[in-house]
Amino acid sequence: MINFSFQKPTSITDAVTALSKSEDGLFLAGGQTLIPVLKQRLAMPCDIIDLGDINDLKGIVAKKHSVLIGATTTHSEVEASPVVREHIPALAELAGHIGDPHVRNLGTLGGSLANNDPSADYPAAVLGLGATIHTNQRSISSDEFFVGLFQTALDPGEMIVRVEFPIPEKSGYAKFPNPASRYAIVGVFVSSFSGSVRVSVTGAESCVFRQVSFEEALAEHFAIDALTDFAVPSDRFNSDLHASAEYRAQLVRVMACRAIIMIDEEKKQ
């Protein structure tokens, strides 16, 4: 790690101003990606602006049709939140299986989304639920937010403030974790809103995406047998040390089915 100046503002305005004044500054949320990158000397910002003391970025609130989660809410807070558990249990489940307890106690929703790691869990939930990302400047729909590998629609200096998750009729998330990192080799989020279905996939490509063919099939018949005969094309899929594209394609179908099974099991309870 190299030396940098460290600031911990208490308001969004102060944080944004601090960043704009810095030649080469970065926001720090939970630090679960940024700190290792700094330690490996792969990033050498001159200023780090810690968002941890900004109250406006915190908290979980339920509205009539949505749940609002502040950007610096940690994964373990989402996992434990009675509000999230009541309205979108699949989201709490997802948060509870990110990384390990250390990561979940520090890592944040906003940090994960702004980083947009191709194997991260949260992008699947945001895209799979059709959430809206509220920044200090505007509101961005999830369909527009995730642009590419580690790329988002955020402009330089733009900060995620909170994320608004519409409450679905039902939703489920299943992932096949990388045995080393616990990131998703493939993770699939399925949600259903009065007839319309969203299916998002993380881990398989360079960026989270919607599996439209599954959405259409499930809109007609919301059950795993709707997906039985689907061959998922793998030509755009990642192939690496941990999984080939062909294997990932298999996992996309299987994880989609398991997300649906999770929904079914939840309904029985």
Added chain:
Amino acid sequence: MKALGSIGKSIKRSEDKRFLTGQGKYVDDINLPNQVYAAFLRSPYAHAIINRIDTSGALGSPGVSLVVTGTDWLKENYGPLPCTSRINTFVGGEKMKVPPRHCLAIDRVRFVGEIVAMVVAETKPSALHAVELIEVDYEELEVVTDPEEALKPGAPQIWDDIPNNLCLDFELGDRIKTAAAFDSAHYIISRKIKNNRVAGVPIEPRGAIANYDDDTKRLTLFNSSQNIHENRDAYAIDVLKIEKEKLHHVAPDIGGGFGVKNGTYPEPPLILHAAKKLCRPVKWVADRSESFLSDTQGRGQVSTVSLALTKEGKFLGLRVETVGNLGAYCGTIGPFTPTAGTARTQGGPYGFASIYYYAKVVFTNTAIMAPYRGAGRPEAAFQLERIIEETARELDFDPIELRKKNLIQAKTLPLRTAMGLDIDSGNFVEVFDQALSLTDRTGFSARASAATRRGKLYGFAIAPYLECTGGGSKEFAGITVRDDNKIELSVGSHSTGTGHETSFAQLLSGYLGIGVDSIVFFQGDTDRTPFGGGHGGSRGMEVGGSAVYEAASTFIKKGRLLAAYILGVENSRLQFSNGVFFVSGTDKSVTSEDLIAQSAGSEVINGEFGYGYLNVSATFEREIMSIPNGCHACEVEVDPETGGINIVNYWAVDDFGTIVNGMLTDGQVMGAVAQGIGQALMEESVYADSGQLMTGSLIDYALPRAFDVPNIRIQYYEEAPTKKNPLGVKGAGEAGCVAAPHVVFNAIADALRNFNIESLDMPLTSEKIWRTIHRR
């Protein structure tokens, strides 16, 4: 000498409170006044000529006090790190080819991570920054990472004077007799069996602080080492060319070793040099990435294994030909593992009239290989139990019956195996039967059907194992009576988290009949322990514990004379039992604790017997290794849709002779089984063809987590203590690593009995399993 009740009890570890509350003292917790920091420039290429190194940028960088390259190093006339493998002669009589392993690359780099330069600076960041300013002109050479490829004609030559990259070949056993056995066999089954290359990954990375005292001209090295005496000799005598007394080697608390911290490394001599040069303490602690690149790694063998048997399934002969990967240099005892290390226990607990083992040990452009928990015995057991399982499968033998009918019978002991191991004790059939009865075979079909209903495949495997333990043969133990009436017990070996502080104190407490609280344990300092054999080969209790026994015996012998003096009786009338010296039928008695208390303060006693009369220095030296053995079994569930594996049940029956502390022994079994499961299912150190390490962090190198490891049901067979040491113990530390990989593999093979598993090798990742099931 009879032990008191505390031996055998599961006493809780006295060191745990310290470790669990952050009070442990590891190398990184030590900081010396005025210390500076070393950082290393490591090669980004697996094989390249160094044309030029420009260190001017680094030297001019703020805070930098020293930059050292290979050229500088040679000017100091330092020697290379030695290879001390006692297996060092080709089958044809030629000497092993040991290339010089200097602490810095001289004019050529041979693996990614090899040290090219050292920078010493006021702070760690300034040292790291300066490292980035060193410019090196590399000329890339062709790379070979696979040992079989490295042997082929035309392969890249890693050392100009070592043809075909062949360091050594080796044989053990009777080649002609084995050939005859194969000629007479009804069946011969052969398979190519790989043992995956793995990283040790101790939780505490390597690290050291060097200090130089200009008054005494003495160097001190605080080092995360599990073998301080041998390391000291190598660093002092071989590399720095100073007397060994001029290097004081200290190991504080050690956070795991597994073999990684047993051999020598370039960093300690480099920082010793810097400390001397700068007259300031120099500190270096590896980060995790540095550890993955530069720690020694283990296993990494490929073998052709052939089993000859009669029509009825009686084993006649075993032939194993191995190619072992050494990495780019000979590690401290690197050539040992794929040669004698893997040869000794060939044949396991089965009766083989003839076995022949042959190995080639080969250089590649990869990090250096060394013994890793088990050091050859896991490889041998895996080869054997895989070929037996494949034989049963191919010839339709019942795998349980095939094993049982070939086990060595207890009544034939003692015996010497075809590989020359002396088995003095054990009952392999009984241990096998005990394990089998633990596994509830009658309930298997119900468990399997339940899994089938859930859409899963279910498999079972059971296999015995046999290994040999003892490591370095000689160990020191000392007792010092302190003024505060406590006694200090010191042992020359070192705990790497293995609980010596508890178990050795427990032993001494049992022998002398004094409270565990009265014993202060001390280890890890060459000034206070005259010699020691390090921590390897499961020798902690077997050799170290036996040295404690010898120290206790001497203490009691001396104590008897003192007791006779105090009680005013003939020493021949005294008996010792339960911590009390007494004259039978009288009220004359004195306890060990009284003796200690009285001798500490008494001028009369000091005058009569000499100061420190009760202090003891003892040595134990074993003659032959002990033979732990056991039988492990497991059941697995395979998810055919994902290839995911769940180990549902795991059972272990182990014969470690006498058990001193069952809870600590359980910990050893669990930890080693976890590592065995890791090797079987997920661990592999992968090098790309370019020689780049693909698994250079915990993001990519998979270690088993708590939920990957099942509840392990452990039982000990204590009816067969060994006579090879006074405690009757057989080493326990590595057995789980020897026993687990093949049991897990074979259970998966059983679950996949309807599929072709011929190309399956460890680690059995989910994708490999899925491809097997779906024939892709």
